[in-house]
Amino acid sequence: MPRRTALFERTAALMTSVAWKEWAGYAAPCNFDAHSEREYFAIRHSAGLLDLSPLSKYTVTGSDAARYLARLWTRDITRLKPGRVAYACLCDGEGKLLDDGTVACLDPETFRVTSSEAWLGWFERHSRGFTVQIEDCTDQLAALALQGPLSRKILQEICGVDLDGMRFFAVAAGRIAGVRGWISRTGYTGDLGFEIWIAHEDALAVYDALLVAGKPYNLEPIGLDALDVARIEAGFVMQGVDYISAQHCLTEARKSTPEDAGLGWTVNLEREGWIGREALLRERAEGPKWALVGLELDWAEIEALHSEYGLPPHLGPVACRNAVPVYPGGGGSKTPVGQATSSTWSPTLKSYLMLAQVQRKFLALGTELQVEYTVEFERRTITARVVPRPFFDPERKTFTPSATPRKASQ
């Protein structure tokens, strides 16, 4: 039985549906109404409020905290400045992805780590020899995601931190609705947005205060279905969907390196001493095998295919996480060259999008591929083109209205 987060009683009361799903051992709403469309449009046009508490959260402190984190994560945490957040990967000794997450530097000896899965055992096992304390604060710390173009206005009404001056991937301590906590300009929607980190017992008060402050702005509580569409539009991969954590893979072939999963940009191979480096140096020497690409399906073909069966085109109500094989363009070959792992209709872009892992020779923009598409229980294929990822990338995501000149880059 999944557990309840600090906000369970409120979200349960707000839901007209009973659409719960298990997220990392907690009950999380999929959508608040029969359909998630209203929530999705809130994210893109006003703001959505999500209970993020099931995320695994750790506080890492001590004089070696930065060096220790730099050993475990692919980014050089020793160079992360206080007030900054880094998105990074966690690899095993063979350079295979275990998870991805964020590391926030609260002060030079205090860091906040988030991940999709619980890693306390891994973290402790590899802390030998470092002066660090690692505390799992998943239950003590609630988290809220406030995402959307109006999120800054709403949050500013109830918090003292200067949000206009807050840069993308910054974190700051402050009061929110009178409660002490942290705000980071991070998110999983590819939009302007913030994440709010507060004590478990304060969570309800802050959530309620945000709903009240957000009312004039059409703020909506949102669930995971709307989030899933938004994150695919933003081109973000999801652990367990777009790549499988190496610790859950039964075969080597199923494991992915950061490069395979489109996260190669988080890796600096020149830096020494981090877990997985040697294997990834070998990967670089031999040439990586896979690439993550964004695909856009040919709408005319989808329509034509459905009309063969006398049907109008049918779009699923939510994003789809069933992986389907990808074939080379032209339709000649029946040997898959990859798989599309997430797909969704994008209500904003009005197109059908997929995230796919393909052999590297197919990664160039404009490359045509064929993806499996099932109509009336028959497996057919549709032409898909490699397009830039993120699919949706508004300027507001990173724009800072009153930016003071930047001293050092993140």
Added chain:
Amino acid sequence: MGVIVIGGGHNGLVAAAALARGGQAVTLLEGRDCFGGVASGLLHDTDSFSPEIAAELDLASRGLEFQEPAPVFLPSREGSGLLLHRDPRRAAKELGEDAEAYTAWRGFLERVRPFAASQLNQLAPDIRTSAPLLPLLRRGLALRRLSKQDIHELLRIGPACVYDTLSERFQNPLLVTALSARALSGTWMGPRSPSSTATLLLGEAQSGQEVVGGAPALVAALVAACESAGVVLRTCARVQRIQVNQGRAEGVTLEGGEFLSADRVLSCVGPRRTLLELVEPDSLPIREAGQMANLRLRGTLARVCLELSGPMVYACRPDLQVTRALIAEDPLDLERAFDSVKHRRMPSELPLDIRQDARGATVLIRCATMELKGGWTAARRGELGELTLASLEPFVPTIRSIARVTGVLTPADIASRFDLEGGHEMHGEISLDQLGPMRPSLTLSRHTTPIGGLYLGSSGTHPGGAISGRPGWLAAGVLGRS
């Protein structure tokens, strides 16, 4: 630049001498104020020391001589005890009805010895290469030189416990006890633990003649060999860090801050300490870090020194003067002693391993667990001294009037005095899964490490414990060829 050898135990001394004789510029750094490591200052058996290494290093010219090892005396409450010589002809009279079986057993060990010795005198087989069977097959051939009968016997008894192996051959429990005790040193086993016969065979394959003057004479000869080969010898030079840059060892920093650069570093301190303490944690791949964290090295040794004002007279044989004695009448005494190790208890009856001369005796207690419940307190230390006298009293009734306890080293004391991790004298327990290609672990057993220019050569590496000199010698060979 040249080579730095860390740790001036006997393995470090052997390695340093070998490397310097091979033309390397060698600096040997010892943390304590004297050389010899565990082999310094204690009365030790030296019959494991490799005669081949003694010859290669020309230790004879430094005054090293070998002799037949002294017999061991096992007193008994009833009867006249057992004075056991290794040589079956000399042992025959004492052994009576076991004499024939003992001769046969020694004969078997002598036939097996060339095979076992060939494993000990070369690198552990590389079972990770693409054709792992080849080196194993080649070693298998050495086995083929044994008769079918001997091979069958080896395969039959190897996995068994020494208690079974020896009890089916011999009647006299004192004989079984004497042979079992030897098999158990450096292990975490009792005579009824599976595979203890394999460690017995390993120990027997290593043993031969002993050094005249014992461990101090051996250490002195090795130091002299180092000096004449031009090794820079330093004591009170405790290494704090092995400096690693770009995945290569480039020197060491001593406690106190002095930095010494080197092209290559050979660590003759334990592999776990080397890799988990001396090397920065972010220099080591997690595979090896994990292997070292899982290495078992639970010490079970305590030592009691007795000052003697008169001869130690064993009641069952008052006229006998011996240098080596073992107090335990039945192999199950050893098993019960191991029970107290297993359950982290203070032992109640002590099997004692004694080396003595006219002035004093060194008593080794091989069942005092490092992991004692409640820890080793001063009171517990006192108890060990008293237990030693109490355990001796039934056999040497005058012991309390002639002996005075002058020093007790609990396992915790041994750990700090000899700078031993876990209090384990061989830097890793002797057991089948920590031997050969698995000593100290699968990827570290051939003396190299994932860190370029860093090598391992203490008794924690192949072929393992005791004062044999082989780990240091083999490591020096690998480094010299690199």
